[in-house]
Amino acid sequence: MTETKVRPDLWPVCAPAGLRDEATETRVAALLAGMTVEEKVGQIIQADIASIEPADLLTYRLGSILNGANSAPGGDNHAPASAYLALADAFYEASVDPAGGAAAIPVLWGTDAVHGHNNIVGATIFPHNIGLGAARDPDLIREIGRVTAREMQATGMDWTFAPTLAVARDDRWGRTYESYSEDPEIVAEYAAAMVEGLQGALGTADFLRGEHVIATAKHFLGDGGTKGGVDQGDNPATEEALRDIHAAGYPPAIAAGVQTVMASFNSWRGEKLHGHRSLLTDILKGRMGFDGFVVGDWNGHGQVEGCTNDSCAPVVNAGVDMVMAPDSWRALYRNTLEQVRSGEISTARLDDAVRRILRVKVRYGLFERGRPSGRPNAGDFSLLGAPAHRALARRAVRESLVLLKNNGGLLPLDPRGRILVAGDGAHNIPKQCGGWTITWLGEGNVNDDFPNGQSIYDGLREAIEAAGGQAILSEDGRWREKPDAAIVVFGENPYAEFQGDRRHLDFEDEAPLRLMRRLKGEGVPVVAVFFSGRPLYVNPEINAADAFVAAFLPGTEGGGVADVLLRRPDGAVNHDFTGRLSFSWPKTPTQTPLNRGDPDYDPLFPYGYGLSYRDPKDLPRLDEAAFDPSAEDGSGEIVRAGRARPPYRMILSAGDETVAVEGAAATTADGRLRLRAVDRKAQEDARLVEWTGPGRLAVEGPAQDLTRQASARMALVFSYAVDVAPAAAVRVGIECGERGAGLADMMETFRAAEGEGWRRAEILLSDLVAEADALRAVVAPFVVESDGPLGLRLSDIRIAMRERAGAQASQED
Numbered sequence: 001m002t003e004t005k006v007r008p009d010l011w012p013v014c015a016p017a018g019l020r021d022e023a024t025e026t027r028v029a030a031l032l033a034g035m036t037v038e039e040k041v042g043q044i045i046q047a048d049i050a051s052i053e054p055a056d057l058l059t060y061r062l063g064s065i066l067n068g069a070n071s072a073p074g075g076d077n078h079a080p081a082s083a084y085l086a087l088a089d090a091f092y093e094a095s096v097d098p099a100g101g102a103a104a105i106p107v108l109w110g111t112d113a114v115h116g117h118n119n120i121v122g123a124t125i126f127p128h129n130i131g132l133g134a135a136r137d138p139d140l141i142r143e144i145g146r147v148t149a150r151e152m153q154a155t156g157m158d159w160t161f162a163p164t165l166a167v168a169r170d171d172r173w174g175r176t177y178e179s180y181s182e183d184p185e186i187v188a189e190y191a192a193a194m195v196e197g198l199q200g201a202l203g204t205a206d207f208l209r210g211e212h213v214i215a216t217a218k219h220f221l222g223d224g225g226t227k228g229g230v231d232q233g234d235n236p237a238t239e240e241a242l243r244d245i246h247a248a249g250y251p252p253a254i255a256a257g258v259q260t261v262m263a264s265f266n267s268w269r270g271e272k273l274h275g276h277r278s279l280l281t282d283i284l285k286g287r288m289g290f291d292g293f294v295v296g297d298w299n300g301h302g303q304v305e306g307c308t309n310d311s312c313a314p315v316v317n318a319g320v321d322m323v324m325a326p327d328s329w330r331a332l333y334r335n336t337l338e339q340v341r342s343g344e345i346s347t348a349r350l351d352d353a354v355r356r357i358l359r360v361k362v363r364y365g366l367f368e369r370g371r372p373s374g375r376p377n378a379g380d381f382s383l384l385g386a387p388a389h390r391a392l393a394r395r396a397v398r399e400s401l402v403l404l405k406n407n408g409g410l411l412p413l414d415p416r417g418r419i420l421v422a423g424d425g426a427h428n429i430p431k432q433c434g435g436w437t438i439t440w441l442g443e444g445n446v447n448d449d450f451p452n453g454q455s456i457y458d459g460l461r462e463a464i465e466a467a468g469g470q471a472i473l474s475e476d477g478r479w480r481e482k483p484d485a486a487i488v489v490f491g492e493n494p495y496a497e498f499q500g501d502r503r504h505l506d507f508e509d510e511a512p513l514r515l516m517r518r519l520k521g522e523g524v525p526v527v528a529v530f531f532s533g534r535p536l537y538v539n540p541e542i543n544a545a546d547a548f549v550a551a552f553l554p555g556t557e558g559g560g561v562a563d564v565l566l567r568r569p570d571g572a573v574n575h576d577f578t579g580r581l582s583f584s585w586p587k588t589p590t591q592t593p594l595n596r597g598d599p600d601y602d603p604l605f606p607y608g609y610g611l612s613y614r615d616p617k618d619l620p621r622l623d624e625a626a627f628d629p630s631a632e633d634g635s636g637e638i639v640r641a642g643r644a645r646p647p648y649r650m651i652l653s654a655g656d657e658t659v660a661v662e663g664a665a666a667t668t669a670d671g672r673l674r675l676r677a678v679d680r681k682a683q684e685d686a687r688l689v690e691w692t693g694p695g696r697l698a699v700e701g702p703a704q705d706l707t708r709q710a711s712a713r714m715a716l717v718f719s720y721a722v723d724v725a726p727a728a729a730v731r732v733g734i735e736c737g738e739r740g741a742g743l744a745d746m747m748e749t750f751r752a753a754e755g756e757g758w759r760r761a762e763i764l765l766s767d768l769v770a771e772a773d774a775l776r777a778v779v780a781p782f783v784v785e786s787d788g789p790l791g792l793r794l795s796d797i798r799i800a801m802r803e804r805a806g807a808q809a810s811q812e813d
């Protein structure tokens with residue numbers, strides 16, 4: 001493939017004056033001169049702590065490690081902060097151990113502190129970027145950066161993969177909430193502020209010193225503009241649009257001295273960014289003058305044409321200086337070394353990459369900082385969720401709330417009244433934090449995992465009780481004594497990255513709508529507080545409520561909601577709403593992309609919208625569009641309630657014959673395989689498949705790449721019940737086209753399940769294939785092959801995170 005030609009003269013020049021200094025360059029040159037080629041290759045590779053031990057650094061002198069969002073000391077996402085610091089010390093000690101005469105170059109630890117130091121239990125969790133965008137407050141952003149850096153230092157980490165400078169243009173994208181705005185204006189304004197907060201202000205003695213860490217501008221370039229909002233997809237923008245929209249945050253970040261830039265998973269006009277020499281080298285480093293280093297994204301190199309996770313000279317040649325090879329680092333090291341020896345990667349390019357990494361390490365004072373536990377703030381775990389940090393986060397929550405409706409001036413509520421607090425988000429800190437919180441998807445956490453957090457209910461209760469009122473928590477909204485008003489808290493459940501991609505913007509959970517309608521029917525005024533990582537179509541919900549607040553993903557400080565929703569006991573406004581939408585709000589579930597400046601721009605609420613107490617206005621009833629939810633989301637579901645989700649379809653095959661399952665029943669001509677709809681919890685929400693002889697059931701779809709899911713340790717998860725135990729071998733797995741099938745033996749599991757009711761099976765994708773590469777083109781993500789009679793019921797099938805580590809099968813209901 002030939003790369004799209006770029007025109008460097010179209011791009012801004014933005015290298016900051018005064019960043020480059022001779023002393024640093026001389027020192028870097030001396031270090032470089034003393035390194036062996038093995039040490040240099042090690043320096044440009046980053047491994048994940050789930051796949052490397054400190055002692056490995058004695059042999060492989062890697063430049064960096066990271067804790068990916070699902071990786072933690074001892075594999076325990078809820079590990080104490082002290083375990084992170086101890087591990088940081090262990091990696092550091094190994095990296096500077098002079099074993100074998102190696103140069104003592106301290107290792108850098110990178111982490112995704114993207115809304116606070118969010119992998120650590122007890123940390124202050126700030127609103128996700130979408131909410132911060134609504135705040136329109138660069139000073140707040142700078143402070144958040146500062147506080148995040150301090151909390152990181154407590155655990156001995158050096159480098160955060162933040163800020164995300166994506167300009168999300170299609171809200172179906174699962175990373176919309178990581179974007180400050182659909183408009184480059186806010187992203188550009190915040191980029192410098194966040195870099196300054198994290199790294200310190202360039203030109204001051206504080207820059208990369210004292211209470212500061214290293215920042216990353218990510219993901220370069222065009223991540224927010226992929227077609228259809230498909231994560232890691234293709235951005236078809238013109239070069240001008242790429243520059244003006246998607247690159248808007250980079251010049252200010254570079255001018256503020258950002259030290260690292262992360263290459264993006266996406267392509268630009270068919271060419272993966274990781275392999276894009278003109279954008280990475282000619283534009284970013286050449287024209288824009290970025291002199292820090294470019295880090296790759298999680299096995300992002302493996303997606304470049306001609307590459308695998310284990311081997312990829314093209315990305316180094318294109319300009320990636322440090323390759324993020326979480327689990328593939330060992331093989332990548334071996335192959336990269338080989339490629340340097342053979343000249344496929346030139347010594348000049350290798351030296352340039354290493355020089356950039358060393359430059360950042362020297363600038364950051366890494367050689368003088370010593371072991372992580374001896375550095376400023378290290379081990380001071382009282383910084384995690386410190387009162388001043390929480391107060392800042394609470395302010396951020398107040399500023400991020402956007403009031404969409406307040407009919408009859410229902411808000412602010414009188415705290416002296418009886419207030420019902422309802423909905424599944426009312427007392428649910430994991431839900432208010434969203435993805436990238438303790439775990440990657442933000443799943444698997446409970447309120448107790450947030451010792452320094454406060455749910456929305458707890459925040460309301462504190463203020464209401466202090467004023468002499470009564471706060472009643474009732475998730476389902478049932479009450480005994482009629483409340484004066486109800487606050488119903490609901491919204492999207494946590495997700496991250498491609499796991500959150502959708503095909504439409506309909507908010508599908510109907511329970512809160514029913515709940516609000518019931519309360520209204522009972523004569524209770526209703527305030528809706530909506531959590532979401534993006535604007536969604538919620539017209540019915542807005543109609544059902546008297547007041548509606550878009551709260552986005554506010555983080556741990558639920559009290560910030562109470563600060564604005566409740567008036568003072570004396571009747572005065574406590575805090576007014578100041579948040580204004582940084583994303584346009586759609587009129588229908590399919591009105592996307594929808595962005596300020598579109599030629600036929602016609603949103604429900606435009607960019608910049610937001611009511612306030614000072615300026616009251618009633619919202620008329622909204623149209624409630626009939627919507628066919630068969631335009632499915634992309635949440636990894638393959639079969640739901642017995643039905644293959646489009647574009648998948650079920651196929652039965654026996655011998656040479658194949659039959660596509662069209663309706664609720666299908667049979668092969670020889671009668672060897674029969675499928676019919678049966679009931680599990682609802683009418684026809686499962687399928688019974690009966691084999692009388694050898695045959696196969698497959699759920700097929702367009703070829704899809706599941707390598708990313710495999711490296712994120714995701715599994716094929718399905719619900720099944722066994723009516724008739726297998727009489728011969730039976731295998732379950734996936735079909736990878738030319739690369740054959742990846743199947744697991746399920747005979748014993750299915751035998752043990754006969755007549756035992758519904759169970760759930762979870763098979764790690766990585767256990768199904770010998771080489772992750774085989775998952776590059778999966779044509780059937782679910783296959784059952786039985787060599788003999790079997791009676792198997794199936795209801796739901798998906799690619800998802802495992803719920804129970806280690807458990808292959810377990811009882812469901």
Ligand code: BGC
Pocket residue numbers: 066067068069112161218297298497
């Ligand atoms: C994400 C990055 C993140 C990296 C490391 C990737 O999946 O795209 O944003 O920094 O993982 O956790």
